[in-house]
Each structure stands twice: as structure tokens, then as C-alpha cells.
Amino acid sequence: MRNIYSNIFKVNKKNLSIAVNYLKKNQLIGVPTETVYGLAGNAYSKEAVKKIYLLKKRPFKNPLIIHYINLQQLKNDVELNSDFYKLYKKFCPGPITFVLKKKKNSLIPSIATANLKTVAVRVPRNKTIRKILKSLNFPLAIPSANKSTQVSPVSADDVVNEFDTSLKFILNGGSCTIGLESTVVDLTSKVKILRPGLINPSDISKVLNKKINVYRGTKIIKAPGMLKRHYSPGIPIKLNQKKAKNNEAFIVFGKKYKKAKNIFNLSNKSNLNEAARNLYKILRLIKKKNYKMICVTSIPKTGIGLAINDRLSRAAN
Ligand code: TXA
Ligand code: MG
Numbered sequence: 001m002r003n004i005y006s007n008i009f010k011v012n013k014k015n016l017s018i019a020v021n022y023l024k025k026n027q028l029i030g031v032p033t034e035t036v037y038g039l040a041g042n043a044y045s046k047e048a049v050k051k052i053y054l055l056k057k058r059p060f061k062n063p064l065i066i067h068y069i070n071l072q073q074l075k076n077d078v079e080l081n082s083d084f085y086k087l088y089k090k091f092c093p094g095p096i097t098f099v100l101k102k103k104k105n106s107l108i109p110s111i112a113t114a115n116l117k118t119v120a121v122r123v124p125r126n127k128t129i130r131k132i133l134k135s136l137n138f139p140l141a142i143p144s145a146n147k148s149t150q151v152s153p154v155s156a157d158d159v160v161n162e163f164d165t166s167l168k169f170i171l172n173g174g175s176c177t178i179g180l181e182s183t184v185v186d187l188t189s190k191v192k193i194l195r196p197g198l199i200n201p202s203d204i205s206k207v208l209n210k211k212i213n214v215y216r217g218t219k220i221i222k223a224p225g226m227l228k229r230h231y232s233p234g235i236p237i238k239l240n241q242k243k244a245k246n247n248e249a250f251i252v253f254g255k256k257y258k259k260a261k262n263i264f265n266l267s268n269k270s271n272l273n274e275a276a277r278n279l280y281k282i283l284r285l286i287k288k289k290n291y292k293m294i295c296v297t298s299i300p301k302t303g304i305g306l307a308i309n310d311r312l313s314r315a316a317n
Helices: 013-024 046-056 082-091 127-134 156-166 201-208 272-288 305-315
Strands: 008-010 029-031 038-042 065-067 096-101 118-122 170-172 183-186 192-195 249-252 263-265 294-296
Touching: 008 013, 008 156, 013 029, 013 038, 013 127, 013 170, 029 127, 029 156, 038 046, 038 127, 082 096, 082 201, 156 170, 156 272, 249 272, 263 272, 272 305
Parallel strands: 008 170, 029 170, 065 118, 096 183, 249 263, 249 294
Antiparallel strands: 029 038, 096 118, 183 192
């Protein structure tokens, strides 16, 4: 069944099997995950992976996250260690990505990992993407379904907004429940968080029973994807503002703000999870309304607030 956009399809048996067929033919599709929508392709196919980079206009030096159905499948491509097992047991399937050493006999082409000796792996929780992964005998490379440096999509419409008709098939899984990308944690040496997410440093620290480092985003390490400028709506952003002019979009958090045309509240209940779900939606809306400047109030740096602040400061760069 078709939606108002001819390339958005609802999730049912028939459409899932169409989705699987696209992937088997090394073609790309748009898929929901619990974090953000992704652009999926066969991770073992050079051809499919190349298509991902070209469609996203992503620099080839920025590696992709490979998505698996379970531990059994993931074992084929990466060397596991005890930190991994502990975190996997606690958080997977879920919104966390592990950087691990690539196995010598891994079938992942080097184009997918930007020639690195490591691979970022993730086992997602979203039902729809799990059904697809289950029907395939290869993992999927799934970056966020946006053009390089832009804001990640959190609905099927957002994906259309990014790729228009150049992406023929998008499964509609509704709005993403988390709304920010997965936590990326490097387990190849000293445990380090490369990208904050819903699962935060203290959650990880508790499970591993040690202090862990958080990459602060000032210089390039390991992966060029950690570049400072990212997640950008293409409009200048001023952070930690107390007020905004009427012609500036004002992103706020909490109940003390009045309703006004230019005020966009991430959560009037001061709920950070709700704020995370709303952030990309609001940035997209502000862009659509043609604002030329965005001001943002300060957002608490606890829980997923850390990730919200991370994305805002990169968007502001
Ligand atoms: O939540 C998510 O992770 C979403 C959904 C679709 O699963 N995917 C996603 O992928 O955010 P992407 O490609 O937009 O972001 C992948 C990040 C990049 O910052 C990239 O640099 C980093 O993961 N990455 C990938 N492979 C890496 C590696 N081997 N070492 C370090 N970082 C890596
Ligand atoms: Mg991305």
C-alpha cells in the first residue's frame, strides 16, 4: 500500500519482502531504527556500500556502522573482548555502537570501514529493522538517512525530505522512539565514548566498573565522522542564549517559556528524553520556516542531555 509519498511504504508482510529483495539486489532502502532513520545496504557488497556514499555525498574517509541481528552474526566480522560482552549483555539489542578490531577473514569490504582496521557494529532494537535483518544472510551498512553533515531523519517524511525520489523505497516505522543517534563507544584500547547518546558515560562506567573517557570533539581522532561540524540545519546557531529576537527561532526547554511564533519548546515538561525526540524535528521545522538565525537556551547536561548538547554544539560549528 502506498502513502501520499509514492516512495513511503507501510510495514506489512508484502512490503518487508520487497524491502528484503531490494537489499539482496544490492539496492538501497530507507529503514526505521529506534534512534534515527537509516539508509540501508548490503554491508558485504562493495557495490551497495559505494551507492550509500554517493547518495549521501559522504566523504569516503568516514566509515559506516554495520548492523547485525545478533552476537552470532556479529562474531564473523570483529574480535570480541570482555568489555564488549558486558556491555552487549546489558544494552543489546539497543542504541549502542561498538568499535572493535576487524577480523582478518571478515567479508566487510574496506570501503565500508574507510580502510580502518576497526569496524563499528550495532545490534538495533527496532522491530522492523530486526525483521529485515532476520531475513538476510548478510549484515547491513546503515548510516543515518541524510545528506552528509545534515540533520538526521526521525520520520519517513524526513527521509523523503533528504533524498526525494532518488531513494525509491522507504519503510514507514513511525517516529523514532529515541530521536538521536546511537552512543558510539571505542573498545579497541582504553574505553572511550566517541559519540554520546541515550546510553551515557555513567551507564557504561557502571557496567564496566571503571572510569571511561569521553571524546570532546575538538580534534580529529580515529574516525573523521567525529568531525566537529555535523548534524547541521545549515543555519547559524547561538548556544546558551537567554532570549532571542522576534525574527530568530528560539529553541527552549522547560515550562517557563510563553507560547510565541518563534519559540520552539523541546519539552515544556522539562523531560530530556522528550527533548531528544523533538530536537531534529524542530531543527527541520525551523529550516522549513526559513529562519536565518537560531538561538538555544542552555539544556541540562544530565542523561541524554549530554548527547543533546553534543549535537547542538556540532550543529553550531
Ligand atoms: O543510531 C545510529 O547509529 C544510526 C542508525 C541508523 O543506526 N546510524 C548512524 O550512522 O548514526 P552514521 O553513519 O550516521 O554515523 C556513524 C558514526 C560516524 O560518526 C562514524 O565516523 C562512526 O560512527 N564510525 C563508524 N565506523 C567507525 C570506526 N571504525 N571507528 C570509529 N568511528 C566509526
Ligand atoms: Mg549520520
